[in-house]
Amino acid sequence: MERAEAIIAACRDTMLTTLEKIGGQSLICSWTRQDGSVVKLALEIRTSDQTTIGDAIRDMDDEEMARKLVPAVLALCDDGAPSEDTVRDWLERPQSDLKV
Known part of the structure; x- marks a missing residue:
């Protein structure tokens, strides 16, 4: 199992570096x-201090929520x-994409 984990870690690091x-x-x-x-893997590069819409919703x-979230969700469902x-x-987009 350790070898498999090492291979996965090496693949992840190689993809991120590339x-x-x-x-x-x-x-x-x-x-x-x-x-x-089907298995999907999504990797996103962003700065560690970048807040996502999901992060903003949790806070x-x-x-x-009534002022910002409800209109944004309704627009998402247009x-x-x-x-x-x-x-x-x-949810993974930057918080700045959450329109007021």
Whole structure:
């Protein structure tokens, strides 16, 4: 098991280093297992002090949610119910993308 963990860590570090060197902001990889299930790996490069929309929501009080979050969620649903991936991507965007 230790060898597998070392291989995974080396692959992760190599992907992150490559992404940083090419100036990428994110990387999404998908693999199909032998049983047909699909696994998705999403990596995003951001500064450690960058707050995401998800982080901002966790820090909101009720009044701030009513003022900022409700309109943003309604806008997200303009074209119908968004997919789980769309919502996850939205939550991982920078807090500055949360329109007031």
